[in-house]
Amino acid sequence: MDKILLMLQLQASLNEATNGDKWSDGITKNGKVINWRRCIYMECAEMIDSFTWKHWKNIDQEADWDNLQVEVVDVWHFVMSLAIENYSQTLRGQVEDLAINISESKSFKKIDTKEELFAKQDDTIEKIESIMIDTLSRGPLDLEKLISDFFDLVVMSGLNLESLYNLYVGKNILNQFRQDNGYKDGSYIKVWAGEEDNVIMKRILEQNSDIKPDELYKELTKLYLALNKS
Template sequence: MNSKILLMVQLQNQLNDATNGEEWVKGITKNKKLINWKRCIYMECAEMIDSFPWKHWKNIELEPDWDNLQIEVVDVWHFIISLGIENYFKTMRGGVEDLANDISEMDSFARIETDSLDFAEQNEVIEKVEDIMRTVLAKEKLALEELFAEFFDLVIMSGLNLDALYRLYVGKNILNQFRQDNGYKDGSYIKVWDGEEDNVVMKRIWEENGDITPEKLYHELEKSYLALTKSE
């Protein structure tokens, strides 16, 4: 079993438990609100497409926002892991470790264990994103392995590999925890810090501190946020 996959699946399970209560695997939050991971995925995919100047009538000379694309890819990964955990629970295929083990053994997973970090052509990336949307919108039984395979294709096309996906995922997971601890649900959380989205701040902290731990990352986010809120 790949240790990075296992940790990402475990972290996602813990975040969902903390955010939605331990009954979330049944498709409902602790406040009895329905959870729809498929909708989360295709809505996030739509946002991902806006990383590109795809509108033929507007800003056609702009360059793709690859940094934003990578962050959106990681956001979709949160939801795909969640859908996988929920699916394994509902179909009695197993728990977190079973899912992580099965992902590790997928042929499609082996493709992201690479040193290559090249971006694909813009339209190819958009088509792959739309493939993911079609898979989760299909009325037939969920093709979970196909969804993972399409996502791992997207990882490669977005200039990421396993190590880069892992670092960004852990960073965004910690940021999500930080958001929840600082008023994200009640709307009091400030998402733009001195003109930059918190996503961008988190990504820069990772890039500037290659050996930073998740705990230290949380602390650095906390320091930046406290400085922001004190200045307002």
């Protein structure tokens, strides 16, 4: 449960820092409506572009599983945000209650594994589309099904609890770094010397799996400053 709880706490903190302390009411500090469901299905649509699904273009190109894994983590940000908001608005409990319920669910066992195998491309796309359907429905949210489908996708994309946690913490820190360096006003540079910052963050984690969040932030700062000086 520890990793699930920490990820939920980090996400709640990031949402509060970015959107204000009323974010779970569905509105930002600037009065803009928050739609986590839309965030999820739009991110899922982008995720499908990790595959060569087009029958008229790049038909022999290999799937980009590294990009898919980063996109899965992006969706996890929104799934957790939607879950926290749902628990708050339906009075089901706080972040700690959500963490307990997720950890005790049958679907959690799917990711609490050591396997790291990729599923077939078409099966993975079908699962992504299932998540989109979960969030496109205008009826009451079936949060348990959404989380179960997401955990299926985690395993199908070659991730597990440990790797999901590591990538999530990395992306969380990167998101904080982006916010601190002009992401909202458009001055932030997302492509560093020809590579997207997501890729660079993932490489840092792969080169040092024991790196602490504050150390990752410092490493990103060092690389970004070097980029801006060049």
